[in-house]
Amino acid sequence: QKEVEQNSGPLSVPEGAIASLNCTYSDRGSQSFFWYRQYSGKSPELIMFIYSNGDKEDGRFTAQLNKASQYVSLLIRDSQPSDSATYLCAVNPILTGGGNKLTFGTGTQLKVEL
Amino acid sequence: EAQVTQNPRYLITVTGKKLTVTCSQNMNHEYMSWYRQDPGLGLRQIYYSMNVEVTDKGDVPEGYKVSRKEKRNFPLILESPSPNQTSLYFCASRLRGLAGVNTGELFFGEGSRLTVL
Numbered sequence: 030q031k032e033v034e035q036n037s038g039p040l041s042v043p044e045g046a047i048a049s050l051n052c053t054y055s056d057r058g059s060q061s062f063f064w065y066r067q068y069s070g071k072s073p074e075l076i077m078f079i080y081s082n083g084d085k086e087d088g089r090f091t092a093q094l095n096k097a098s099q100y101v102s103l104l105i106r107d108s109q110p111s112d113s114a115t116y117l118c119a120v121n122p123i124l125t126g127g128g129n130k131l132t133f134g135t136g137t138q139l140k141v142e143l
Numbered sequence: 144e145a146q147v148t149q150n151p152r153y154l155i156t157v158t159g160k161k162l163t164v165t166c167s168q169n170m171n172h173e174y175m176s177w178y179r180q181d182p183g184l185g186l187r188q189i190y191y192s193m194n195v196e197v198t199d200k201g202d203v204p205e206g207y208k209v210s211r212k213e214k215r216n217f218p219l220i221l222e223s224p225s226p227n228q229t230s231l232y233f234c235a236s237r238l239r240g241l242a243g244v245n246t247g248e249l250f251f252g253e254g255s256r257l258t259v260l
Contacts, residue, residue: 037183063249072233072251073186117186119249129193130201131176131249135185 032056033120035134043142048105050137052118055099062094062101063119067136073117077103108141115139145170149234149252156224157260164219164255166234173239175217176201176249177209179230186233192217193239224259231256 034053042048050064061080065073079085079092079101091104101120105112115136122132147168156162168175176191178201188201192211206228208220217236221228234252 072254073249074251075248078248129174129191129199130188132188132202133178133186135183
């Protein structure tokens with residue numbers, strides 16, 4: 030089982046719709062969770078991080094964490110063509126990484142269509 | 144401007160010819176790390192460093208060496224490169240975080256695309 034799993038996509042949504050990106054992780058002791066966005070040919074950049082169960086909102090982005098089910102998701106409201114990118118889920122595993130590693134999923138490619 | 148700088152950005156080399164990819168950050172970050180990114184495999188951690196003279200293996204350390212003699216620099220050394228090390232490499236840094244736990248944003252360099260023939 031991969032430490033962090035994401036559907037590779039591509040996930041296609043029409044402009045203005047809600048895009049939902051999901052991620053599951055295997056290390057039950059993981060404490061911090063991150064969503065990075067990576068445009069083609071560019072380096073990853075942080076969009077959001079979440080530590081506590083529940084929802085965290087920042088503008089059009091909402092991160093959701095459910096530690097019992099070991100999943101974290103990212104919702105993008107009012108999707109724009111500029112949101113087209115690969116979204117990387119990253120997890121800070123405690124049991125396997127001692128708190129110092131950051132393990133990434135393979136990413137979900139999002140395409141927002143006009 | 145706060146940044147992580149990697150050099151070279153692009154490199155084509157041959158099997159067995161030692162090379163070093165430099166990484167420097169100007170944000171006074173304690174934590175630095177190297178990742179490689181391959182299609183279908185995502186970002187995988189090679190080595191990381193919590194502070195000067197402290198380095199540790201990530202998930203794919205074989206064939207790589209690192210050193211952390213200064214806080215700002217974290218070079219990646221390929222002693223004898225092989226074709227399976229052809230990849231896109233990213234250096235990243237962040238503040239150490241509370242009690243060593245990863246709580247901070249990871250800042251990435253622009254990447255170094257390495258081809259080993």
